[in-house]
Amino acid sequence: MAIIGAGMTEFGELWDYSFREMGIRAGLEALNDANISSEQIDAMFVGNMSAGRFIDQEHVGALIADYAGLAHTNVPSTRVESGGASGALALRQAYFSVASGIHDIVVVGGAEKMTDIGDAEMRSIQSAAADQEWETVFGATFASLFALMTVRHMHEYGTTREELSAVAVKNHRHGALNPRAQFRREIKPEMVEKSPIVSSPLRMLDCSPVSDGAAAVVICTSEMAKQFTDQPVEILATAQASDTLALHQRKSITEMLATKVAARRAFDMAKMQPKNVDVAEVHDNFTITEIMAIEDLGFFPKGEGRKAAIEGKTAIDGEIAINSSGGLKARGDPLGATGVAQIVEIIQQLRGNADKRQVADAKVGLTHNVGGTGASVIVHILGAGP
Amino acid sequence: MAIIGAGMTEFGELWDYSFREMGIRAGLEALNDANISSEQIDAMFVGNMSAGRFIDQEHVGALIADYAGLAHTNVPSTRVESGGASGALALRQAYFSVASGIHDIVVVGGAEKMTDIGDAEMRSIQSAAADQEWETVFGATFASLFALMTVRHMHEYGTTREELSAVAVKNHRHGALNPRAQFRREIKPEMVEKSPIVSSPLRMLDCSPVSDGAAAVVICTSEMAKQFTDQPVEILATAQASDTLALHQRKSITEMLATKVAARRAFDMAKMQPKNVDVAEVHDNFTITEIMAIEDLGFFPKGEGRKAAIEGKTAIDGEIAINSSGGLKARGDPLGATGVAQIVEIIQQLRGNADKRQVADAKVGLTHNVGGTGASVIVHILGAGP
Numbered sequence: 224m225a226i227i228g229a230g231m232t233e234f235g236e237l238w239d240y241s242f243r244e245m246g247i248r249a250g251l252e253a254l255n256d257a258n259i260s261s262e263q264i265d266a267m268f269v270g271n272m273s274a275g276r277f278i279d280q281e282h283v284g285a286l287i288a289d290y291a292g293l294a295h296t297n298v299p300s301t302r303v304e305s306g307g308a309s310g311a312l313a314l315r316q317a318y319f320s321v322a323s324g325i326h327d328i329v330v331v332g333g334a335e336k337m338t339d340i341g342d343a344e345m346r347s348i349q350s351a352a353a354d355q356e357w358e359t360v361f362g363a364t365f366a367s368l369f370a371l372m373t374v375r376h377m378h379e380y381g382t383t384r385e386e387l388s389a390v391a392v393k394n395h396r397h398g399a400l401n402p403r404a405q406f407r408r409e410i411k412p413e414m415v416e417k418s419p420i421v422s423s424p425l426r427m428l429d430c431s432p433v434s435d436g437a438a439a440v441v442i443c444t445s446e447m448a449k450q451f452t453d454q455p456v457e458i459l460a461t462a463q464a465s466d467t468l469a470l471h472q473r474k475s476i477t478e479m480l481a482t483k484v485a486a487r488r489a490f491d492m493a494k495m496q497p498k499n500v501d502v503a504e505v506h507d508n509f510t511i512t513e514i515m516a517i518e519d520l521g522f523f524p525k526g527e528g529r530k531a532a533i534e535g536k537t538a539i540d541g542e543i544a545i546n547s548s549g550g551l552k553a554r555g556d557p558l559g560a561t562g563v564a565q566i567v568e569i570i571q572q573l574r575g576n577a578d579k580r581q582v583a584d585a586k587v588g589l590t591h592n593v594g595g596t597g598a599s600v601i602v603h604i605l606g607a608g609p
Numbered sequence: 610m611a612i613i614g615a616g617m618t619e620f621g622e623l624w625d626y627s628f629r630e631m632g633i634r635a636g637l638e639a640l641n642d643a644n645i646s647s648e649q650i651d652a653m654f655v656g657n658m659s660a661g662r663f664i665d666q667e668h669v670g671a672l673i674a675d676y677a678g679l680a681h682t683n684v685p686s687t688r689v690e691s692g693g694a695s696g697a698l699a700l701r702q703a704y705f706s707v708a709s710g711i712h713d714i715v716v717v718g719g720a721e722k723m724t725d726i727g728d729a730e731m732r733s734i735q736s737a738a739a740d741q742e743w744e745t746v747f748g749a750t751f752a753s754l755f756a757l758m759t760v761r762h763m764h765e766y767g768t769t770r771e772e773l774s775a776v777a778v779k780n781h782r783h784g785a786l787n788p789r790a791q792f793r794r795e796i797k798p799e800m801v802e803k804s805p806i807v808s809s810p811l812r813m814l815d816c817s818p819v820s821d822g823a824a825a826v827v828i829c830t831s832e833m834a835k836q837f838t839d840q841p842v843e844i845l846a847t848a849q850a851s852d853t854l855a856l857h858q859r860k861s862i863t864e865m866l867a868t869k870v871a872a873r874r875a876f877d878m879a880k881m882q883p884k885n886v887d888v889a890e891v892h893d894n895f896t897i898t899e900i901m902a903i904e905d906l907g908f909f910p911k912g913e914g915r916k917a918a919i920e921g922k923t924a925i926d927g928e929i930a931i932n933s934s935g936g937l938k939a940r941g942d943p944l945g946a947t948g949v950a951q952i953v954e955i956i957q958q959l960r961g962n963a964d965k966r967q968v969a970d971a972k973v974g975l976t977h978n979v980g981g982t983g984a985s986v987i988v989h990i991l992g993a994g995p
Contacts, residue, residue, distance in 0.1 A: 273667055275659050278741065279733065280737055280740075281658055281737040282737070282739075282980055284690075284691055285691065285852075285854050285980060288851045289852075289858075289984065294851055294852055294858075297851055297852060297866065299848075299850060300851050301701075301702070303690075304688045305671065305687060306668040316687070316702055319705035319709045320705045320709075322705075322709035348661075351661055351667040352668040353668075354672070461711075462685075463685035465674045465680055466671075466675075466680055481683055594668055595668050598668060598671035598680075599668065
């Protein structure tokens with residue numbers, strides 16, 4: 224299976240663009256990049272977490288197909304949702320539909336319009352990917368659940384404030400090189416450490432922002448891809464795993480078991496190991512999440528992930544480039560769009576088109592997208608085409 | 610591809626059951642029916658329209674996997690949404706995932722918990738499958754959009770009040786025979802005609818009710834099905850089509866173009882014609898919707914569908930049994946569950962297990978599930994196994 228086109232909007236507070244306009248812009252860029260016309264599209268999959276609450280609009284699969292001009296070919300269009308992992312989930316469904324032989328060319332989109340509502344409603348929606356009956360109703364916010372993980376990780380592994388800050392600093396440094404990133408400026412550790420507490424010990428600059436944005440890719444079989452591009456990106460593996468929705472039911476909260484399982488399934492499918500990966504976009508909705516992710520994905524031993532950013536190992540020129548796009552932290556995190564934007568970044572890296580963010584000699588990339596506090600994790604492994 | 614197990618809750622105002630409890634009950638019944646244990650499940654797909662607004666809970670794929678006891682095998686679980694067509698869409702994704710060769714045994718669930726909120730919020734949520742920017746914001750409700758279609762259908766084809774009423778009367782007659790139906794009592798045409806106006810000319814008894822409920826089926830390859838059951842039901846076709854989200858952009862509002870296109874795709878895939886179908890569950894969220902559906906699916910010529918119920922042609926013992934379950938009208942319409950419940954009814958019919966509702970000699974069944982006012986339509990054709 225190959226990816227033949229990619230596109231995305233800038234991420235940020237896009238007050239000039241509606242949900243549907245963002246979807247169209249990202250989609251058209253992907254179609255142009257793939258050199259295909261809309262008539263050639265057999266199906267569309269859209270990752271979106273919560274348009275029903277953000278913009279009072281469900282049924283956004285049909286909406287985006289319509290506004291992309293595809294209603295006249297009555298293209299099947301499907302919205303999928305898995306909290307913050309909705310984007311990667313859309314790619315996975317598209318993969319199934321092409322692998323099944325039913326569709327040939329499929330567009331995958333992800334979109335979220337978050338900034339049209341107020342702060343209280345925002346927190347309520349973000350927490351809706353956690354367990355409403357056992358967590359949210361008792362006052363747990365999304366940040367407070369990740370704060371619990373942070374404290375425990377500090378207790379078990381000695382993770383420090385400085386090590387957390389280094390993740391944010393690195394991702395802002397990467398984001399400063401990304402013209403589509405929400406935050407294109409570097410920050411210093413002191414800025415993280417003096418930023419307001421959100422849920423102790425997590426501070427504002429430990430958290431990914433609230434964002435609008437959309438991203439899209441076009442996939443088809445590897446055979447067919449040759450018609451459209453000299454630089455197809457191969458999907459070497461797609462894997463998904465679940466865990467308990469609520470944090471308190473897990474054996475450990477210093478790892479995401481679903482990440483470990485999804486990673487194992489993905490590496491098995493690709494017949495690869497973590498050491499084969501040159502560049503990875505991992506879910507860093509909070510600084511602690513990146514540290515856990517690079518441990519659970521097998522890039523660093525458990526308890527050692529905390530040192531990676533502070534020692535420069537995860538920088539663009541480090542041992543393994545983590546979040547060269549800036550990650551959720553600096554590129555932005557429009558929930559349903561994030562998983563697809565991760566794919567877009569890896570495509571640019573594997574094509575050698577990442578400009579100042581280019582990871583030297585990048586041949587294999589991985590994406591890691593998390594829903595809720597880790598109840599859904601989706602991992603994809605991509606390879607530079609022939 | 611085969612279906613090897615089916616289950617569903619009663620539909621109705623299930624105040625004793627939470628969303629997750631309904632999901633588990635339907636799922637366990639399907640697993641028991643399929644004679645499989647939860648360890649054998651490779652993946653789960655959940656159709657749900659709006660849990661984010663009904664119960665403040667997104668991420669319900671992971672939720673149901675967790676409460677069904679599947680978190681310990683980290684089963685991939687995916688929520689899909691397409692308004693009222695979310696249930697059929699879940700089956701379609703499951704079909705892809707098995708046909709792709711990646712999964713072997715997959716559970717498909719549909720669930721919606723609608724009755725825990727007030728009427729005003731309810732109307733807002735139901736309308737969220739229509740076009741928020743061009744319809745809902747101007748005061749159009751879901752019923753008023755279907756009322757427009759009704760008036761135009763009356764104008765173009767002479768459809769009468771009595772013909773609409775006959776659809777409701779027939780479906781209540783069928784529902785009275787269905788122990789899982791929300792309304793298990795017959796009604797008379799005068800009752801429909803004296804019921805309160807919802808949006809002229811549609812009256813209360815032209816409308817499907819607000820419902821809680823869940824339904825589930827288990828699918829696997831046809832080869833594998835033999836291990837589990839002597840009565841597999843074959844999925845002969847799956848098809849999906851889209852149309853413009855807003856009604857005013859369509860050439861005609863007396864047909865659903867997406868139904869016609871999805872039906873053509875499904876009959877092509879199954880290598881069948883409408884006359885081959887013995888029993889069909891069609892989307893009758895309003896009486897007019899059933900009339901348009903049986904025309905657009907090719908069971909009756911355009912303009913003749915209005916006569917079918919009043920002349921007894923769509924009764925259980927008629928030319929083609931339409932909505933033997935009672936349909937959305939009498940069985941109930943818990944949005945995300947409806948499409949899966951339609952499949953459950955066809956399975957019972959094809960197995961010859963439909964008791965007093967049994968359609969004689971039913972070999973081929975069809976389901977027709979609509980999202981919004983017809984912007985998404987999904988059609989499945991099922992056949993009795995060998």
